[in-house]
Amino acid sequence: MALISYGEMYKWVRDDVLGCESLINSWDAMDSFCREHVVCGEGDGVIICEPCVDKEPVCVEGSLTERFTFCYCTLISKLKVRWPLTVCEKGVLETLGVAPTQFHPNSWAFVRGFEILCVGLDITPTVDKFFYFFESRINKRSSWMSVHGVNGRGLLTLFQSSYKDFKKSYFRIRCCPGHENVLEGFPLYWKQKTISFGGLPAEKLSASDQEDVKKLDGLKTVFNTVKLLDLENRPKELKIYIDKMASMSNQELMKLWKQQEASKAVAAEGVGEKARNIGPISRPSVLGESSHKRRREIETAVPLMNLEFSSTQKFNPLRGLLVYAWVRIGMPWTVELIRVRLARFGMRSLTILLTSAKPICLTVTRKIWRR
Template sequence: MAVVGYGELYKWVKDDALKSESLINSWEAMDSFCRDHVVCSDGEEVVVCEPCVDREPVCLRSSSTEKFTFCYSTLISKIRVRWPLTECEKGVLQSLGVAPTQLHPNSWAFVRGFEILCSGLGIIPTSDKFFYFFESRVSKRTSWVSVSGVSGRGLLSLFQSSYKDFKKSYFRVRSLPGHEDVLEGFPLYWNQKTIAFGGLDPEKLSESDRVDVKKIEDLKTFFNTGKLLDLESRPQELKIHIAKMASMSNREMMKLWKQQQASKAAGKGESVTEKVMETDSPVGKSRTAGENPQKRRRETDKPVSVVNLETIVATETDKGDTEVQSTERTVSACLGENWEPVDHGAGRSPLPSFWDEKFNHSAHLRNTDWLEGDRGDLEKMSAFTIAKGVESLTNRLSALSLINEDKIRGLARETKLQGKKITSLEDDLNKSKAECKWVSTERDRLLEGRRAFEDEKQAWIAEKVALENELSEMRLARDKSVDAATVFENDLSLAKLEVERLENDLEASKVDSTKKFVQGSR
């Protein structure tokens, strides 16, 4: 019987997924990945990760009753998906009818970014709220299902404009005994027919969902998905980032959007992430993203005010990809138009100022014992500018205070958790001691039983010897009986011969008598 290949079983899967073989094909590679990355949330092991063998494709279905699913390594390492999946993540997969690996990693980043944004706003993320802002998109050119922002409800930027090298790194996921529900509530294997879903109308949402959706819409801004993923483990900084983004005006975001669209229309071919135009500049020069703002200010004859923008614009291309544009907001903008660096004399580099965003007090005090740069700056500043700077520093100190408080609470939680672990270890130690005592008792009982068994064995051996002796005597008696039976048979044979002889003699005597009688009567 001919073996049917994967290509015959999964004709509906395109080659980009069907012909990709996982590089995690040995236990050494699997163990190395698990050592370097966190697979399960809260440190609780609920699944076991297994390497892919026999060149099995990511769309393979289970041929037995044992359940498993596949997971791309990039979902764990970059997007920080953890097992077990959340109810929101399961709901998204169930609504689209796709397995975890059938949803494109960029779409997974949308789901994770939405969950993190909701956690920063104190909102419980659900699949219905997610699909109010996003909708599914099925492409005929690729095997994976993607989601994109609904027109007019843009919320998150694309995680990566060109997501590569994820197709050949995946592994199996099985649930451990007692945690079978981890692989329930969503499709485990690839489906040929997926569901177009998303762009829900507000009328289809519950009252509480509409309130939460409105809270998100009232932010009226875009968020960098990668930034949200980085801030997931720092909730206090996450809240500050959300508040910072929400404070931006629509005018600032639309201004950058128009500049980007004009650049595209002019056919300059410049990426919107490469150049950000500065306004209110007397020389009308542009600032390249990543350039040092202080270096730029030193090159101009007059002070330049920096435009504080952080916006992200997502537009669909022919292939459905999205270009993401963003600029970083700097604290130095609060200095105003009257700021300029202080000349500290020939041969000396300008001393850093505590107004700078990346100012390091320790490094500054190692170079000088007095804030010469700051004194010069303050002398040339107006009272209003100084007040703005002090306000900025106050806000930064407040943010740092909140962050430190959050770290202290985190350390307290960690201490409490360690205390619980120590208590648990002590309980396990007491249980182990009790088990050792029980094992010792059982060992003594088994040894006692073994001695009784040995005594009984010796008794059985003695009885066996007695039975063998009795059997020997019976065999001797049998032999004697056989000999007596043989003698009796011989005597019986002789008696039979004697009887036959006598019978013959009797017959002969009868004949003779008869002859004599006949002869006498004649």
């Protein structure tokens, strides 16, 4: 089916979705992905993974005789989402009225991190508990539904500040006979009207849920979502990590957060010239910290290039001597000689201009020297 036909059928879908064609468009590509990643958590015979056909976009609907849904590859490879979806995951999708691929991967990471954190604290993850800490965000400039932390109830960090390169890798998921419940309890296809929800007050929760969110609130810390996903299958290390984070003070948490952000920035941008373009790094606020202190810290952040100079650059004595001689002797003598020549020929305006430009030339030269 041509792209223009999909555009006529789904006029409410943005072009960045309609214009994407999945790279998983053959059985070879599908088999290769399934060999490298675990898609189903209950073994074989539960779901069927199929490649996309006819250059179909991810928002295409099925029919009464052909029920399926789409799944982004990044949900499996990076966020470790497993089919069938959990009760909590299905509940979040159903509450917001979105299909699995209509929910942004960063928001999927919040759901996964929340589930892992609850398991580490022997708490049953539920939809109401999740939406006590998170609320949905409808952004007209984005095709995907997102959630973010409720103000004052920060629990998890963002998985990736800029989640890219996921739009063109998706595949179909169908259920095997006898496992129809795999595709029940949540929307299978994209919906034009989604639901804004979240930020539930404690009064609207059940008594047991209130006790659990009070326990989570009492931790008074923000957990690293990437770290939680990494520790999912290591329960002992997960509990140690949670206990360690819960016992740290605000100052210790800020120090740890800065170290993690600095290491991520260096790994992403590299050391040297790329690091020169990295500015102050924004961060989530910590409970009890004033906005004035946060703003002052951001404004006075030290660029990474100053910290990396000694390990990435070597001082050249000969180059330094030549630049020093040029700044102290060559540049002033050349400027003065040109000024005298211009004055001799009566070019007073150019003489004044050159005299005023002399400090600028010296400043530029010094900046080159400092590099």
